[in-house]
Amino acid sequence: MSLVLEVEDLTVEFRLPEGILRAPDGISFSVGEREVLGIVGESGSGKSVTALSLMGLIPSPPGKVKAAKMEFMGQNLLKEAEEIRGKKISMVFQNPLNSLNPSMKIGAQLVEVLVNHMNMKKPEAKEKSIEIMKNLGIPSPENLMNRYPFEYSGGMRQRIMIAMAMLCNPKLLIADEPTTALDVTIQSQILYLFRELKEEFETSLIFITHDLGVIAQIADRVMVMYAGKQVENASVEDIFRNPKHPYTFGLLDSVPKLIPEKRKERLLSIKGNVPGLLEPPTGCRFHPRCSKAMKICSEKEPPAFSVGSSTVWCWLYGREVANNETIGN
Amino acid sequence: MKLLEIRNLTKRFPIEDSIFGKPVKFLKAVDDVSFEVDKGGVFSLVGESGSGKSTIARLICGAYHATSGEILYKGNPIGRTKSDYRNIQMIFQDPDASLNPRKNVFSIIEEGLRIHRLGNLRERREKVLTILDSVGLDRSTIKKFPHELSGGQKQRVSVARSLILQPELLVLDEPTSALDVSVQAQMLNLLGDLQKEFSLTYLFITHDLKIVSQISDHVAVLYLGNIMEIGPVDRIIDNPLHPYTQGLLESVPQPDPSKKAMNEILMGEIPSPVNPPKGCPFITRCPKAFEACTIKPELKVVGDRKVRCHLYDTGGNSNA
Numbered sequence: 001m002s003l004v005l006e007v008e009d010l011t012v013e014f015r016l017p018e019g020i021l022r023a024p025d026g027i028s029f030s031v032g033e034r035e036v037l038g039i040v041g042e043s044g045s046g047k048s049v050t051a052l053s054l055m056g057l058i059p060s061p062p063g064k065v066k067a068a069k070m071e072f073m074g075q076n077l078l079k080e081a082e083e084i085r086g087k088k089i090s091m092v093f094q095n096p097l098n099s100l101n102p103s104m105k106i107g108a109q110l111v112e113v114l115v116n117h118m119n120m121k122k123p124e125a126k127e128k129s130i131e132i133m134k135n136l137g138i139p140s141p142e143n144l145m146n147r148y149p150f151e152y153s154g155g156m157r158q159r160i161m162i163a164m165a166m167l168c169n170p171k172l173l174i175a176d177e178p179t180t181a182l183d184v185t186i187q188s189q190i191l192y193l194f195r196e197l198k199e200e201f202e203t204s205l206i207f208i209t210h211d212l213g214v215i216a217q218i219a220d221r222v223m224v225m226y227a228g229k230q231v232e233n234a235s236v237e238d239i240f241r242n243p244k245h246p247y248t249f250g251l252l253d254s255v256p257k258l259i260p261e262k263r264k265e266r267l268l269s270i271k272g273n274v275p276g277l278l279e280p281p282t283g284c285r286f287h288p289r290c291s292k293a294m295k296i297c298s299e300k301e302p303p304a305f306s307v308g309s310s311t312v313w314c315w316l317y318g319r320e321v322a323n324n325e326t327i328g329n
Numbered sequence: 330m331k332l333l334e335i336r337n338l339t340k341r342f343p344i345e346d347s348i349f350g351k352p353v354k355f356l357k358a359v360d361d362v363s364f365e366v367d368k369g370g371v372f373s374l375v376g377e378s379g380s381g382k383s384t385i386a387r388l389i390c391g392a393y394h395a396t397s398g399e400i401l402y403k404g405n406p407i408g409r410t411k412s413d414y415r416n417i418q419m420i421f422q423d424p425d426a427s428l429n430p431r432k433n434v435f436s437i438i439e440e441g442l443r444i445h446r447l448g449n450l451r452e453r454r455e456k457v458l459t460i461l462d463s464v465g466l467d468r469s470t471i472k473k474f475p476h477e478l479s480g481g482q483k484q485r486v487s488v489a490r491s492l493i494l495q496p497e498l499l500v501l502d503e504p505t506s507a508l509d510v511s512v513q514a515q516m517l518n519l520l521g522d523l524q525k526e527f528s529l530t531y532l533f534i535t536h537d538l539k540i541v542s543q544i545s546d547h548v549a550v551l552y553l554g555n556i557m558e559i560g561p562v563d564r565i566i567d568n569p570l571h572p573y574t575q576g577l578l579e580s581v582p583q584p585d586p587s588k589k590a591m592n593e594i595l596m597g598e599i600p601s602p603v604n605p606p607k608g609c610p611f612i613t614r615c616p617k618a619f620e621a622c623t624i625k626p627e628l629k630v631v632g633d634r635k636v637r638c639h640l641y642d643t644g645g646n647s648n649a
Contacts, residue, residue, distance in 0.1 A: 042509035043480075153598050183377035183536065185595040188580040210510060213582030217589055236586045254514035255584055256543035260567060263542050266521070269514035273479045 004172055004204045005031040005054075008069035012046070012053050014062045019278045023228035024050045031172065034198060036205040038219030038236065040212060040251070044274050045225040047208045051174045054206075055091050056081050073171065087117045090165040094177040096157035100149040106160055107145025113167045133163045135200065136193060155186035162193065166201060173197075174206045179214060191217050212255055216240055224248050227275055227285040234310035244312040246290045284315065292316060331404075332498060332530050333366040333389070338398035340384055344603060356603050358384040360554040361398070363628075366498070366547075371524065371531040373541040373562070375577075376551035379599050382534045384554075386502045389532065390419045402498075415445060418491035422503035424483035428475045434461075434486055435471045441494045456493060463526065464489045465519060481512035488519070492527065502534045517543055538581050542566050550574050553602055553610040560634025570636045573611045609639070 008028045014021045023046030031037045039047045052058050053065045054077065070077040072084055093099045101109055107126065114125035126145065133141035138159050149157055158178060165173055175194065179187040195218065198205055207218050215222055215236065222239045224232040224247065232245040243249050250270035257263060272289040275281055281288050287297035296315050305317040340359040343352030359381045366372040374382040387393045389400055391408055400407040407413055421427040428437055438457045442448060448456065458468055464485045475483055484504060491499060504520070505513040521544060524531060533545055541548050542562060549559040550573065558571040569575045576595035597614040600606055606613050608623040615622065621639040628637045 042511060155598055183599070184538075184580040185377065185576060186598060188582070188594050189596075191582065211582065212510070212584045216584045216586045217582045219586075240584060240586055251510055252584065254510045256514075256517065256539040258539055258542050258566060258578070258581060258583075260563070263563070263566075267514040267518055267543070269518055270511040271515075273481055273512065274509065 002033050003030050004033055004035075004073060005206075006069055006071045007054075007067060010050065010053065010065070010067040010070065012049050012058055013064045013066065015064070016062055016278075021277045023277050024053075024225070024230075025228040027223075027225070027230045029223050029230070029233065031204045031206060034202055034204055036198065036207055036218055036220045038215040038222045039206065039208045039225060040210065040215050040222060041225035042210055042274055044227065044277060046228040046277075047225050048176055050225075051091065051176050051206065051208055054174060055089065056085050086113075087168045088170050089172045089174065090168065090170040091174040091176065092158070092161050092165050092178045094180050096154065096161045096181075097149065099161060100157060102149055104148075105145065106147055106149060106152075110145070110160075110164055110167065113164055117168050129163070129167065132166055133160075136163050136166070136197065138163060153186075155182055155189065158182065158190055159193065162190075162197070166197065166203075169201060170203060172204045172206065174208070176208045177210070178207075180209065180211070187214070194218060212240075212251060224251070227280055228277055229285055230313060231286065232310060232312050232314075234312075238308070238310050242308070242310075244307055244310050244317065245286075245314050246292050246316070247286050250289075250291075284313070330368045331365045332368040332402070333532070334399075334401040334404075335362060335364050335385070335389075336399040336401065338362045338385065338388060338400065339396045340381075340388060340393060341396045354603070357605065358554055358602060359388070362549075362551075362554070362556055363398075364549050364556065364559060366530060366532055368497075368530055369528055370547060371533055371545040373533045373535060373545035373548040374551055375535055375538060375541050375548055377536060377577075377599055379553065379602055380551040381554035381602075382536075382551050383502055385551075386419065386500045386532070386534050389500055390414075390417060415441075415494050416497045417500065418494065418496040418498070419500045419502065420484075420487050420491050420504045423507050424475070424480065424487050427487060428483060430475050433472055433474050434466075434478075437475075437486060438490045438493050441490065445494065447494075457489075460489045460493050463492065463523065465515075479512075480508055481515060484508060484516060485519070488523070492523065495527070496529070498530045498532065500532045500534070503536070504533075505540065506535070506537070520544065538566070538578060550577065553599065553605050555610050555637060556628055556635075557611065557637050558634060559628070564633050570631060570634070570641065571611075571638050572615050572617050572640070576614075576616075609637075 010027050011022055011025050041047045058065055067078060072089060075084060110129040111122055111125040114120040114128055115122065130141045136159060179190050182190060209215060219236045222234060222236050223230055226247050232248050239248060243252060253268035254270065256267060270289050283298045283300055284302050287293040294315060302313045302315045304311050304313055307317050338359055339361055341355040341357050344356050345354035347353045362385060374385060376382045388395050391414060402413050435457055438460060439453050442453045457471060461468055461470060466482060466485050505516045508516060523529060535541060545562050548562045548565055550557045552573050558565060558574045565574060569578055579594045595614055600613055608625050612618050612622045617640060626637050626639045628635045631641045
């Protein structure tokens with residue numbers, strides 16, 4: 001599988017009056033063709049900033065994006081970004097009401113994208129917009145072009161945002177919590193739409209969410225983030241069947257289950273709170289909350305260990321790797 | 330024993346006035362809702378946005394007046410005695426909006442005691458410290474202000490504030506929705522522990538069926554202000570009868586990659602409550618709708634629960 005996106009050692013640094021904040025801090029990942037990479041983590045893990053840095057949307061100052069490598073189909077994203085972003089990489093945000101212009105007709109907003117990025121003439125752009133919306137199953141798109149965002153429900157607005165992101169037929173779509181503000185039944189419709197669209201437009205997808213259920217439904221591979229660091233990269237099957245990092249374990253155990261055998265069991269929650277990033281914990285950032293923490297965890301930051309097909313940043317696997325063993329549950 | 334009885338509760342909001350200022354158009358947020366909460370039980374109201382679940386909570390707490398219907402607390406209309414509102418406390422979704430940013434944790438928690446003139450300053454301080462222990466907050470939190478606390482800690486302060494008057498009934502409106510997954514699990518465990526410790530009764534409002542299955546013993550599924558299905562949680566989750574309950578359950582994304590939902594489950598969106606459909610409220614999205622559904626079904630007893638659906642009419646066309 002050829003790679004669409006390759007990121008190595010990405011750090012986004014914010015110089016704030018209170019000190020220097022780094023999130024993400026030295027993360028590496030890649031996205032293959034037509035692959036869905038799920039990024040999961042709690043608030044403050046740096047998952048949204050990762051997405052914004054790919055789109056070049058980090059305000060500078062105070063932000064500064066550094067990476068050993070940030071390549072999109074062989075092109076350096078840190079330099080020649082203008083013609084790639086918005087056209088070959090596009091993004092869908094959590095709250096569609098914040099990302100649509102409330103005082104502009106929906107049609108005008110869609111046409112604008114094509115006129116700016118694809119140098120289309122307006123009538124042509126209009127036709128193309130309607131065609132894309134038809135493909136995405138939006139009812140009566142001709143009618144919708146002349147209306148304003150407030151006239152539509154949250155679910156429909158999110159569909160419009162997705163249509164807008166797909167207008168230039170991007171190779172990579174980044175979706176940042178696109179279903180979090182929606183009701184469950186609408187969420188399942190939008191997830192379904194994302195899966196269809198991946199097939200139809202042959203797009204790769206980075207899907208950011210805090211909801212493990214959503215990750216299981218949509219992702220091929222998963223990156224788990226905690227306090228600015230990546231803690232585990234693995235296939236979606238491994239994350240759910242054979243999680244390696246104690247944080248991944250904890251997250252999975254924190255979700256109430258619907259299946260009868262596990263219902264009403266006391267949840268095995270992770271103790272404590274997500275740490276502040278201005279003064280992150282020493283060593284492994286998860287060690288103050290980790291039930292398996294050892295002495296070394298508070299002293300040295302764990303490097304990447306390969307365990308099976310997963311990559312884990314955890315000292316538990318420091319000695320295990322030699323014997324080619326895994327610590328299961 | 331029935332602690333709380335809701336009988337034919339209806340709430341309409343005026344949304345349009347005539348030129349003489351008389352309301353002419355109404356939004357029916359809660360439509361003839363009846364249910365009972367047993368003492369010591371956990372009753373959940375579940376539904377999507379616009380289902381009327383928060384309106385019911387506010388009616389119970391006296392924030393709104395009902396258009397018609399009754400709310401009985403221990404057999405008497407609620408609010409008849411002042412102690413009712415001491416015995417019923419509410420916890421809201423967003424602690425940033427419900428905690429006063431200018432007050433420290435002590436004055437936030439102590440306020441209820443002060444209003445009800447209970448104890449002197451030293452006794453109140455002692456009580457606040459004890460309650461901080463119960464909700465798992467460090468005693469040093471007492472001097473802090475809300476902005477110094479994390480989301481989970483703030484929600485613990487809300488819980489402490491609601492418990493300080495030793496209430497019998499807690500109305501919790503999406504208390505965990507604003508929290509991170511790991512903190513949400515801590516909160517659900519805490520709420521479970523407190524319920525046993527103080528023998529509390531919960532009315533739990535949420536949109537998340539996973540949380541319903543975790544915490545409650547009875548549930549009412551709401552849609553456009555109507556109860557569609559009501560009964561014991563385990564029975565309803567294992568065997569949902571109403572097509573809406575079925576769709577809602579199937580829509581919950583399973584944390585299991587082998588259980589990908591392969592087709593679109595429930596089509597369409599909730600209709601606007603200003604203009605609800607005629608007949609069954611769910612008719613516009615129901616995959617099993619048939620002719621009879623143009624007449625609004627009654628909430629009828631079906632085995633161990635009640636369901637509002639013509640599919641379960643006795644003698645009706647049940648295989649349609």
